Amino acid sequence: DAKTTQPNSMESNEEEPVHLPCNHSTISGTDYIHWYRQLPSQGPEYVIHGLTSNVNNRMASLAIAEDRKSSTLILHRATLRDAAVYYCILRGPLRAGNMLTFGGGTRLMVKP
Amino acid sequence: KAGVTQTPRYLIKTRGQQVTLSCSPISGHRSVSWYQQTPGQGLQFLFEYFSETQRNKGNFPGRFSGRQFSNSRSEMNVSTLELGDSALYLCASSLGGLDTEAFFGQGTRLTVV
Numbered sequence: 001d002a003k004t005t006q007p008n009s010m011e012s013n014e015e016e017p018v019h020l021p022c023n024h025s026t027i028s029g030t031d032y033i034h035w036y037r038q039l040p041s042q043g044p045e046y047v048i049h050g051l052t053s054n055v056n057n058r059m060a061s062l063a064i065a066e067d068r069k070s071s072t073l074i075l076h077r078a079t080l081r082d083a084a085v086y087y088c089i090l091r092g093p094l095r096a097g098n099m100l101t102f103g104g105g106t107r108l109m110v111k112p
Numbered sequence: 113k114a115g116v117t118q119t120p121r122y123l124i125k126t127r128g129q130q131v132t133l134s135c136s137p138i139s140g141h142r143s144v145s146w147y148q149q150t151p152g153q154g155l156q157f158l159f160e161y162f163s164e165t166q167r168n169k170g171n172f173p174g175r176f177s178g179r180q181f182s183n184s185r186s187e188m189n190v191s192t193l194e195l196g197d198s199a200l201y202l203c204a205s206s207l208g209g210l211d212t213e214a215f216f217g218q219g220t221r222l223t224v225v
Contacts, residue, residue, distance in 0.1 A: 032210045043116075043202050043216030044155070051211070087155075091210045098143045098206050099168050100214060102155035 004088045009107040012078045020073040020106050022088030027068050032091045034100070035062065035073050037084040044087065044102075047073065083110045114138065116205050116217035124223045130191040133220045137184050137205030143167075144186040145214065146178060149200040158201075161186055162208060193224045 005023040012018040034049040048055055048062045055062040061074040075082055085105040117136040125131050137144050146158040157170040161180035178188040190197055200221050204214040
């Protein structure tokens with residue numbers, strides 16, 4: 001499986017934008033980039049995903065580099081509720097099924 | 113619509129016993145995956161079922177098994193429990209496909225004493 005690299009932790013101030021980076025230099029042309037987050041004492045929840053183009057949804061934006069070797073999850077205005085561990089995951093060929101391979105993720109701390 | 117339901121939420125078992133955990137996926141979802149989360153190893157994939165067939169299996173011993181029923185509900189079983197099996201067990205359901213999202217349950221917290 002292609003691997004991802006994320007910083008262990010990041011800090012942000014409330015109501016400021018947050019840019020969470022992810023490197024995936026061995027990504028293949030068919031790998032989708034997914035982001036999930038896990039709030040304390042909860043199961044992971046889906047945030048956003050993309051293939052080649054930048055994506056926006058109500059939770060966040062996903063900026064994908066032109067060579068697809070890196071991506072950035074953007075939270076436009078961090079709130080205290082956004083404090084969580086964020087996971088960047090590559091989902092490969094369908095033959096691999098629907099499994100998600102979680103790395104260590106980035107622990108985001110939001111200061112009031 | 114109802115989310116993914118896992119039962120029980122908490123469980124305490126003794127070493128050597130066996131345990132069965134249950135997962136009810138979102139209606140219409142045919143893919144159910146199981147994960148183990150521990151402080152030391154993080155989130156690790158156990159197995160995935162799709163339309164009652166195991167499609168993928170993680171690197172866990174044979175004591176860990178699962179099954180999926182025709183209504184897509186899934187169970188996982190751990191036999192001969194060890195202290196190291198203490199963990200949060202998470203179930204996720206999805207429609208299937210690389211561009212679909214997985215929905216996770218709240219998990220079952222298993223403590224082996």
